Amino acid sequence: MYKPYLQSPLHAFDLPSKARQQNDSCAVWMNEVPLLGYILIRGDAADAAFRVAIHDVLGAALPVKPSTFFSTPQGILLWQSPDEWMLVCARQNLSACISRLEAALGSLHAQVVDNSGGLTQVYLSGSKHLELLHHVGIYDFSLVTPGRAVSTVCSKANIVVYRVDAHGVFVIFRRSFADYVWPLLKQAARPYGLGISALQPDVAHPVLRLL
Numbered sequence: 001m002y003k004p005y006l007q008s009p010l011h012a013f014d015l016p017s018k019a020r021q022q023n024d025s026c027a028v029w030m031n032e033v034p035l036l037g038y039i040l041i042r043g044d045a046a047d048a049a050f051r052v053a054i055h056d057v058l059g060a061a062l063p064v065k066p067s068t069f070f071s072t073p074q075g076i077l078l079w080q081s082p083d084e085w086m087l088v089c090a091r092q093n094l095s096a097c098i099s100r101l102e103a104a105l106g107s108l109h110a111q112v113v114d115n116s117g118g119l120t121q122v123y124l125s126g127s128k129h130l131e132l133l134h135h136v137g138i139y140d141f142s143l144v145t146p147g148r149a150v151s152t153v154c155s156k157a158n159i160v161v162y163r164v165d166a167h168g169v170f171v172i173f174r175r176s177f178a179d180y181v182w183p184l185l186k187q188a189a190r191p192y193g194l195g196i197s198a199l200q201p202d203v204a205h206p207v208l209r210l211l
Helices: 048-058 091-105 129-136 175-192
Strands: 028-033 037-042 069-072 075-081 084-089 111-114 119-125 149-154 157-165 168-174 194-196
Touching (some): 028 175, 048 091, 129 168, 129 175, 157 175
Parallel strands (some): 028 194
Antiparallel strands (some): 028 119, 037 084, 075 084, 119 168, 149 157
């Protein structure tokens, strides 16, 4: 019998074998941040009970300002719309997060959906990572400063771009577009030189600690 296993949406590109320490030889560096948990949360931000329940489970307030996100002990909580948020968490904590959210929100008009199988994300860095994004999208990505996130399009694919520091940005997209988005980014990076960055778990980093 075959045992079930998880496979990265970008597994066909064999990125782990190409990864190396980032240096000045390339102006764009990128790699997938694979197999994280993605939980969609819907509810009424004006409902104090909803806000309290989220805080109790995630250990942080709900971001209510458009195009923002908060780092929580459980992961990254991104504002998606006035009544929808996305929690990016460690895959091993996914089931526990969902159970705790469902229990806390059970009596409220709210929804918790596991979308982990449908999403992935890439980390873009290097001196020309913004130039790369401007090749593939119409948004002014220089406006995505630390603590901000934006939902926009990358050519024909919907993406969410968010920044935690000055070094680079994270780009979330649908698994079904993985074979489209990665080659598009790779082609756009060609004039600048592209390196596949070796991403390691980092307990001090809001996202890489989730690996």
